[in-house]
Amino acid sequence: MTTRLTAGLLWGGFFLGSTMCGIASGQDQPTDGSPAKVVLSDEALKIHQAGYVWDGHNDLPWAMRNQAESSFDKLDISKDQTGLHTDIPRLKKGNVGAQFWSVYVPAGLRKTGEAFQVTMEQIELVKTMCDRYPETFQLALTAEDVRKARAAGRIASLIGMEGGHSIENSIANLRRLYDAGARYMTLTHSATLDWADSATDDETHNGLTEFGKEVVREMNRLGMLVDLSHVSPKVMKDAMEISTAPIIYSHSSAKALTGHPRNVPDDVFPLIRKNGGIVMVNFFSGYVRQDATAWMKEIDDLREKWKQETDGDDKEVTARTQAWIKRNPPPKATVHDVADHIDHLVEGIGIDHVGLGSDFDGVPSLPDQLEDVSMYPYLTQVMLDRGYDAEAIKKVLSENMMRVLEEAEAAASDKRNE
Numbered sequence: 001m002t003t004r005l006t007a008g009l010l011w012g013g014f015f016l017g018s019t020m021c022g023i024a025s026g027q028d029q030p031t032d033g034s035p036a037k038v039v040l041s042d043e044a045l046k047i048h049q050a051g052y053v054w055d056g057h058n059d060l061p062w063a064m065r066n067q068a069e070s071s072f073d074k075l076d077i078s079k080d081q082t083g084l085h086t087d088i089p090r091l092k093k094g095n096v097g098a099q100f101w102s103v104y105v106p107a108g109l110r111k112t113g114e115a116f117q118v119t120m121e122q123i124e125l126v127k128t129m130c131d132r133y134p135e136t137f138q139l140a141l142t143a144e145d146v147r148k149a150r151a152a153g154r155i156a157s158l159i160g161m162e163g164g165h166s167i168e169n170s171i172a173n174l175r176r177l178y179d180a181g182a183r184y185m186t187l188t189h190s191a192t193l194d195w196a197d198s199a200t201d202d203e204t205h206n207g208l209t210e211f212g213k214e215v216v217r218e219m220n221r222l223g224m225l226v227d228l229s230h231v232s233p234k235v236m237k238d239a240m241e242i243s244t245a246p247i248i249y250s251h252s253s254a255k256a257l258t259g260h261p262r263n264v265p266d267d268v269f270p271l272i273r274k275n276g277g278i279v280m281v282n283f284f285s286g287y288v289r290q291d292a293t294a295w296m297k298e299i300d301d302l303r304e305k306w307k308q309e310t311d312g313d314d315k316e317v318t319a320r321t322q323a324w325i326k327r328n329p330p331p332k333a334t335v336h337d338v339a340d341h342i343d344h345l346v347e348g349i350g351i352d353h354v355g356l357g358s359d360f361d362g363v364p365s366l367p368d369q370l371e372d373v374s375m376y377p378y379l380t381q382v383m384l385d386r387g388y389d390a391e392a393i394k395k396v397l398s399e400n401m402m403r404v405l406e407e408a409e410a411a412a413s414d415k416r417n418e
């Protein structure tokens with residue numbers, strides 16, 4: 001889950017759509033001069049099916065909680081679900097073979113003392129999904145579990161916590177969540193914590209506090225991946241200085257191309273390469289297209305202005321917002337924008353350090369030809385068109401993430417042996 005800004009939520013509520021689409025070789029060129037759609041080739045489909053997609057971040061569990069009270073009876077994902085980005089038929093069409101399911105809970109729950117409990121409930125929801133659809137999903141806690149799930153023709157289902165608020169400032173809770181099945185934790189979400197600064201909140205600690213550093217060390221010992229999406233640049237640097245295992249960015253893109261604070265700055269690229277970590281590219285239009293980021297900031301600034309002018313009249317602010325969005329529809333990315341971020345990260349860090357972290361069911365606007373989990377082959381096609389060979393494409397789709405998990409498990413084993 002990425003978009004917690006007011007504009008992001010409104011984008012989802014009032015998005016008017018776009019006809020923009022990407023251009024690639026082998027395309028259908030419209031006669032009206034509009035950009036062409038990417039056309040899948042037999043070669044791209046063969047490469048895509050020969051491997052599998054390992055996605056770093058999908059928010060289906062929170063969508064199920066919001067839309068269906070966490071009930072697969074009320075919302076059966078074995079059938080097409082047009083209100084979601086994710087369902088089983090489309091997962092199979094996209095050749096998703098391993099998925100980190102986000103067990104996101106709102107950062108505000110840290111103030112009510114509910115964050116840990118609700119996170120545990122979300123973990124149980126992922127396990128319930130695996131039990132409800134055993135022919136499709138198989139819970140995976142280790143790299144070997146992923147291999148076993150793939151051998152059985154199932155989607156290896158791993159669990160990632162989105163935000164250190166879930167541990168409620170407790171190392172014991174961190175261990176409990178690991179024991180329950182969580183295999184990565186994003187150190188912060190939208191809010192700065194008592195021990196770590198968020199990228200989208202006030203930076204009050206200049207990075208990690210001593211307790212924050214101890215959290216990273218304990219995650220290394222457990223074998224839980226340290227996820228640096230959402231954290232401040234100084235937290236990124238502190239974590240990589242401490243971590244004895246590869247870190248991940250489960251759903252982030254390149255800040256040099258799209259200047260949202262959630263994205264990864266170039267000056268940490270050498271640290272990622274040295275650490276052996278991975279950046280899994282986010283698909284959200286606001287993180288992969290600069291004018292979409294600027295649009296988000298503009299509407300947020302306007303809403304703050306209107307709140308002051310109307311003494312906080314939510315109804316009036318909403319009406320003004322709706323009218324403004326109708327006059328100024330948000331920009332929408334294309335599959336090519338996402339590929340641009342892959343290119344930049346490959347050039348800056350290396351082909352062994354890039355993956356995919358879509359953020360499906362956690363964002364309000366997705367690129368043309370990457371609108372849901374069935375669409376990953378279009379990204380394979382664009383990478384092929386740009387000169388990536390089959391080996392490189394498979395690394396980005398899944399092999400790099402497998403390496404990172406294996407190395408994190410090995411580092412944890414070394415820690416325990418010490």
